[in-house]
Amino acid sequence: MTRADGGWVVHGTKGFATSATGARWAILLVDPAGPGGARHARGTAAGLLLLACDLTDPAVTVDTSWWDPVGIRATVSRAVRFNGAFFPHDRLIGEPGSYPTGQWQTAFVPHYAASFLGAAEAAYDYAPAYLKHQGKSGDPYVQHRVGRMAVDVDTARLRLRHVAGLCDERRPDQARIARSRARHVIEQTVRHCIRACGARCLVRPSPVERILRDLTFYQRHDNDDHVLAPIGRAALGEPYDPSFHKT
CATH class of the missing domain: 1.20.140.10 (Butyryl-CoA Dehydrogenase, subunit A, domain 3)
Incomplete structure (x- = not known):
């Protein structure tokens, strides 16, 4: 995740993106301090950002082949790829750190x-x-x-x-x-x-x-x-x- 004029640019993959093929909007918890899952963030919890993601953005793609688990085969979840997706500042939900600290x-x-x-x-x-x-x-x-x-x-x-x-x-x-x-x-x-x-x-x-x-x-x-x-x-x-x- 890198800063850009008016927001942030995100590269990477989100696993367990349930409903990604049916929803228009989703939430994405990201760590500006570096790569990896937000719950294992290397920065402080106060820096984690919860963003509203528009899944129709052409820089966001859904991997429908990812889901092949040992259980809950009657369900489906996806992996979503972010290929330089831009998130403007108004996509921030709450204040930075609100999700973990709250x-x-x-x-x-x-x-x-x-x-x-x-x-x-x-x-x-x-x-x-x-x-x-x-x-x-x-x-x-x-x-x-x-x-x-x-x-x-x-x-x-x-x-x-x-x-x-x-x-x-x-x-x-x-x-x-x-x-x-x-x-x-x-x-x-x-x-x-x-x-x-x-x-x-x-x-x-x-x-x-x-x-x-x-x-x-x-x-x-x-x-x-x-x-x-x-x-x-x-x-x-x-x-x-x-x-x-x-x-």
């Missing part, structure tokens, strides 16, 4: 948690019926796993409701860390289904095969260890970053 990224955390909860509920719908059909419902270890799934799903629902309540009460600081806690709890549930049902549940057309594959990919947007560490730091009164989960 912790706007935390607004996305409940979306992830809700997606994980839907997958966990689907796995929980499948497991008891499958285990009864296989005659395994009397196994105490299976009962423990199913019991843990029941508790986890209920806990996840309550945690998301708690997050919504904090937002309604306009308690943003508490809501931010509560969102991460909800996300962490929900991520753990599907593994109990797999351990209770065994390898057979991972053979197509079992829905668990797809659920595991989808979540394995989707959950990597933020590694769960990096989500859990800021939760611990917050509980210990240490500084933490609820947006990008930096250590």
Whole structure:
């Protein structure tokens, strides 16, 4: 990214550009201090820029061949190439640094948690019926796993409701860390289904095969260890970053 008269010129590639082939406008978070993803910026967070991008600009192209993931194959995301695209100053959204310092990224955390909860509920719908059909419902270890799934799903629902309540009460600081806690709890549930049902549940057309594959990919947007560490730091009164989960 380089400065130009009246704005900036951008070269490079943005991965995970979902809706790029359908949207006219998109947002782009960039680091004026150097190349690389904004969450790994070498400059200060106060210098990061959130820009409005016109996807019809001829200097912006979409790579439709990029998307070939291990999971969520029913979806599509793109890579977008910026070949000297010009962004005038009036395309800046907020002040420089507003996105990280205002912790706007935390607004996305409940979306992830809700997606994980839907997958966990689907796995929980499948497991008891499958285990009864296989005659395994009397196994105490299976009962423990199913019991843990029941508790986890209920806990996840309550945690998301708690997050919504904090937002309604306009308690943003508490809501931010509560969102991460909800996300962490929900991520753990599907593994109990797999351990209770065994390898057979991972053979197509079992829905668990797809659920595991989808979540394995989707959950990597933020590694769960990096989500859990800021939760611990917050509980210990240490500084933490609820947006990008930096250590």
